[in-house]
Amino acid sequence: MEIIAEQLINLPWIELVKVEGVNPLHIYARSKKERVCIHCQSKRLHIKDFKERQIRHENISFREVFLKIEARKFKCLECGKFFWERFDGILPHNNKTEAFRKQIAHQAFRGVTKKDIAKDYDIGEATAYRYFLEELLIKSKQRSGYQCPKVLGIDEHFFTKKKGYATTFCDLSRNKVFDVVLGRSEKALEVYLRKLEHRDKVKVVVIDLSQTYRSIVEKYFPNAKIVSDRFHVIRLINIHFLKFWKDLDPVGSKNRGLLSLIRRHEKNLTKEQKQKIEKYFKQYPELKAVYLFKQKLCRLLLIKHRTAKQCKNLIPVFLKYIKQLKESMLDSMVTLGNTLDSWSEEVVRMWRFSKSNGITEGFHNKMKMLVRRAYGLLSLSFDAIPKFVPY
Template sequence: MWAKPKHRPACVYCNETAVRIKATYLRTVKHTRVGDRLMVLHLRVPKYHCKQCNRFFRHRFPGIRPRYRATESYRLEVFEAHEGGVSQKRLTRTHRIGSATVERWYQSYVRRRVSELSGRSCPQVLGIDEHFFTRKRGYATTLVDLKNHKVFDVVLGRSEPSLRSYLKRLPGKENVRVIVMDLSETYRRIAQQYFPNAMIVADRFHVVRLVNQHFLKLWQQHDPEGRKNRGLLSLMRRHHWKLSAVQKERLHQYLAQSPTLQALYFAKQQLNGFLGMKSLKRKRARRMLPQFLALIAQFEQSPARALAATLKSWLEPIVRMWRFTKSNGITEGFHTKMEMISRRAYGFRNFENYRLRVLALCGWDGVMHRT
């Protein structure tokens, strides 16, 4: 397609309309694909001279950046195709560009979108968790907006000294109202120090898993041989109210042989019943709290004293689970997606490249708006 401008623009420097054409040159840019054919624009581009400021400039076309050999719509088409899973090798055949160009265009759109996300303030409901990055660089901390189901940021490190510089300059820390985390003492100190207006809520999955782990250790101490039975292990791990009548009968026959283990099992089931409650109103939560504290006191007088000590140290975050429905399940789901991103790239050496890719895929809707 051949085209040329019909009107002379105003000077880009002084906005004066008295301009003259100094010269004309041919510019060729790729535009889009129509069917299986590539549309190429051949533009006759004038070079103007402003009589007012005595400066030169070339004609600028909307949607085509200076010195670029492809339009913005074409670059966006390549980005979306590569993001959708089309390999660089196939794009070199269908769009007539090199694989390095595909990678360069993809990275430019990723950086542009991440730069738009960089000015965000902290969300009101924040999820904090760690995930493994590399053996050389260690672990990274994930910050997730649990209200909008988006990754807010990824920071290298999981200790307070490694996160200190980032947290000090983090904008909008005072806007955070709820922080959901696992039973990590490090993250609790970080939340108390850098998010003064936030309430800490324990993640329900990690609390229930902690209870089950303590119970399995006690079972190992009481009956090492029974602990090796895979069928009994499956019954012990599951909630009692989810078992069938046959499964309950089999489990009760086994527990009747050890009264201590039977008492610990039903106490564990009662504790999991408390931990599974959510969306409680304030009055009901106040009525349930004395019963919960009495159950913890029973654990203090039993072999599960270590579990009782942990529950008491995290009492307020655990009780807040009754009032809030948000959990770090969203964060764990993003960790699975991050692992797939890393596998697709055959691993990352540079953490900043990894962070950009995670924010591009998990921090927004994946649709680039045309400019």
Template sequence: MPKKDCILNLPGYSIKRVRGENPVYIEVSYRWVVRCIHCGNKKLRKKDSFIRRIRHESIGLRRSYLCIKAHKYYCPACNRYFNQRFPGIGKHQRATESLRKQVFHYHSKGVSQKDLARDLKLGKSTVERWYHYGYELRYKKIATRSCPRILGLDEHSFNRKVGYATTFCDLAKHKIFDVVEGRSAKDLEGYLKTLEGRDKVLVVCIDLSSSYRLLIRRYFPNAKIVADRFHVIRLLNQMSLQTYQQIDPQIKYQRGLLAALRTNEANLTIKRLNKRASYLKQ
């Protein structure tokens, strides 16, 4: 793709001419091979031509239009007629997918319908319709993604009204995969059934509770269950504190000394090293 054509953000198009200031009219041509939309045949006959004017994403603060010459074709292989289709432009649409994504992006960032409609010369209903369209595409992308191979599960309590929620994490990429309301088997079974690629999950990391183990064995048959390091270390700290209190009941009031006893010797300051040494001599 030539450098000047990169500004279109649409592959397969070449800029022929640019005119106007606001809006900017960009005359483009389609350079890829046209195929029959019914059978995929490349040997086509041109029967007619017409100019399509398509709304495109803004260039800075200026609105832009694509002016492209389209053809009506006849396919001798399947004996059918059709109008030329273009990538990045939906059927019967007068705006590119790039402009729809732009509206969805700015509306998600908090720009109101009124401001978007005024700046882009659109109707409020059009802005709302495009936003719902973008949201549906985003939801389908999330709903059909494959389950991560290294999965982490943990429960969180927000408040009494909301209750508990279960967080699914992609531990290989250090990202949140999804958040599901509830923590019981009844709450999670419906979601787990819809996950794709469950048989490819290798490791599931959970806390020391046994509430998730039955669900994991049922829905992730090939996964190995491992304990979360955070919960293991927290349990070790709790057991260590109980042991300290059995030996010295007054140690729970000395937080600095407890920190010195739990910390690795290589990470202690001289002050805490001396404090720990004096306590152990007693």
């Protein structure tokens, strides 16, 4: 009986004490492994203290499993040092087994959204997402080299408070994330980039408007054309527009109802909602002008799948908009104009191209965008382009 239970738990060192409950299942256990000092490997140890560690373990057929492990504190009689015993498959100070984290990551790889994972396993969405990234990191470390995709997407993601940012590498022609590397500076990515095989075969790299990524691409992907990420460009425009609005009317720009209407894509507005915006704009005619301009600019930049000839006709329109921004005498609009100017080539290439790191683009607030981006990343492991449920 005990052997069957141990096989189910699948942690070779475990010695069962008792099992309680059905769902959740509480498994009381201790380690049967012989302990040696973690400092000097001596076997002459004295037990000084006990505590019970509650650890979440992988689900057994949809039932939640918690291990209640008796952990011991030892004093080494050889070197005199104290230490708490450690368990294979459980990291120190962690209340989830590695098997559990793998189970979560596996769900994510299969394309289950982090929202569903969070619900099924009763954990936070951010946690589910982090396990997924961690698993990707482990896989990337196990690989010695990787053949670059022809269409590469490079994007940064917030990882954890401790580890900061991570850079994801996507194969955009197959809509798959193929690697995650800790850090987002050239120094942090250098070792990884050097071991990438066939970098010279990369034709297109999609990045956000980051100077760091631009110089990385120029250095490591000599034959690639840089295309700016549509999702980030639209977001940048919206950020500058909101900044302008905030400077103009700090109170009105904080009104949630108004904010949600003005952020919304014009085609998603009802007649009443349009009237409400119009009424507000009567107080601020200059805001209306900038709003309409912003809509025009976004419409232009959302164009895709154009031929080279069609693009040639669009370029003067874009350059005219940039000029208008730079001459507007409005701080945030001038800044936007300068940024778009320095990225104009990369932005213009978006018209010929349909891929985006964010997969979806639109006029959402920053929070929703971040959630959706994370959401998109999880679903990216699908072979087919995932269908999104719109907000």
